[in-house]
Every structure is written in C-alpha cells, then in structure tokens.
Amino acid sequence: MQRRRILHDTPLDHRLIQEAQRLRKQAEGARPSFERELLLRKARQAEAAAHMREWLSSPGLQPSR
Numbered sequence: 668m669q670r671r672r673i674l675h676d677t678p679l680d681h682r683l684i685q686e687a688q689r690l691r692k693q694a695e696g697a698r699p700s701f702e703r704e705l706l707l708r709k710a711r712q713a714e715a716a717a718h719m720r721e722w723l724s725s726p727g728l729q730p731s732r
Contacts, residue, residue, distance in 0.1 A: 674710075683717035 675682065690710035697703040 677698045680717040683713045683720070687717070724726035 677685075687710040690706050690713065694703050694710065697706065713732035
C-alpha cells in the first residue's frame with residue numbers, strides 16, 4: 668500500500684506561522700482557561716518549529732562541499 672502524497676503550494680514555515688496566528692486569534696476570544704493555555708502553547712510550538720526550520724536551512728549550517 669502506497670502512502671498518499673500531498674503537494675503543498677506554500678512552504679512549511681509559512682504554514683506553521685499561519686497556524687500560529689490562527690491559534691493566537693482563537694485564544695484571544697477564549698476566556699482564561701485550560702483550553703486557552705493549550706491554544707497558546709500550540710501557537711508557541713508552531714512558531715518555534717518555523718524558526719527552527721528557518722535556522723536549519725540557513726547557509727551557515729549547510730555542510731561544506
């Protein structure tokens with residue numbers, strides 16, 4: 668059985684930032700609660716993942732040839 672491949676039209680780091688913005692907006696409308704804290708935590712994780720991806724793909728970390 669083959670895996671289905673999904674071709675995205677936007678890069679992963681852009682999708683992660685968009686997801687973080689969506690989660691923060693959703694958390695703004697929520698009352699202070701456990702659910703709100705989870706939304707904010709997921710937003711921070713998405714932002715951290717986007718920054719890590721950007722950092723790992725930077726020219727300074729590429730192996731020398």
